[in-house]
Amino acid sequence: MTREGMTSYSNFGVVGGGAWGTALAQMLAADGAPVRLWAREAEVVAAINAEHRNPLFLPGATLAPSLVATGELAGLAACDALLVVVPVPFLRAVLTDLPAGDAPLIFCSKGMEAESFAFPIDIAEQLCPARPLAVLSGPTFAHEVAAGLPTAITLAAADTATAEAIAGSLARPHFRPYVSTDLIGAEIGGAVKNILAIACGIVDGAGLGLNARAALISRGFAEMTRFGLSRGAQAETLAGLAGLGDLVLTCTSSNSRNFALGQGLGRGEEAARLMADRRTVAEGAFSAPVVAAAARADGIDMPITDAVARLVAGEIRAGEAIQALLSRPLRPEGR
Ligand SMILES: NC(=O)C1=CN([C@@H]2O[C@H](COP(=O)(O)OP(=O)(O)OC[C@H]3O[C@@H](n4cnc5c(N)ncnc54)[C@H](O)[C@@H]3O)[C@@H](O)[C@H]2O)C=CC1
């Protein structure tokens, strides 16, 4: 896709050595391209450099030798573009420590920051206003991307030229970015689908059947659309890879950490116990109360998100949440 004369990036850095950062780094390095990855955990840096593996966050994947890890953010200073793959609650702190530069930042995390109600692009506009900014989001289980399985994804930037340059540089034979200028739509799709994946896991864990799951996906998509449109997202982005595409993926597979968390809640396990001692993130658990509060403040009706927020806070159990959703007044489908 990179046209003659178009900017292209060939020296990527990845900020974050969890499952998704590692998988993206591997996708880019698989053909021998140089990629540098910053990981917070010394054992992740050591395992990537010595054994070409990341057993802590992406067990089972063998990584390319051209993928080199560093424990210092300064180690990414020479990169010409940075994929930022830090869970949203920790994003502000990591961006604050990023060395100065003008390399584009491509945000790959899916969530909304507590209290500020900021999405990653909002945080970056405050902290790194001089850099080009983009969002990469879609139906992309990390282990499949690391294994080179076919994947399509949305790459959004404020202007088409930037989006095309980044998408062209990220594209690989089995990794196909679709270009968009709808940054907020891509961010809202990813953040809200995580919450709805928890809800679908609850339905599965409680044994409520596939009709109920299909109903939740449809009514959840209606919530995502109401929230997205109220914040300026485009309907076609929400109906695309970053919204509906990712919703379908994570609402139908226990490979999703959010779905798996919901399954535990649906079986009646306590939220606090399910959340304790986990090293991997289920971003939906962080962002459910944030999105619910933001929607409430804006007067947007998001009953499923609200129920998930109350469940992960331990305020109600799954049975009560399901009963509350089923007993809501009947309404036209378009609302
Ligand atoms: N795993 C996947 O298949 C996909 C994940 N994502 C998104 O990517 C983001 C990162 O998720 P994963 O890579 O899966 O994470 P993970 O669950 O594999 O690993 C947790 C990550 O959180 C980091 N972390 C923990 N405490 C931290 C702190 N105090 N400061 C900075 N970082 C800290 C760890 O270093 C590690 O990188 C999330 O927003 C997730 O929704 C998006 C697409 C696919």
Ligand SMILES: O=C(CO)COP(=O)(O)O
């Ligand atoms: O976002 C994802 C796939 O697109 C990964 O979902 P989980 O974070 O629920 O595992």
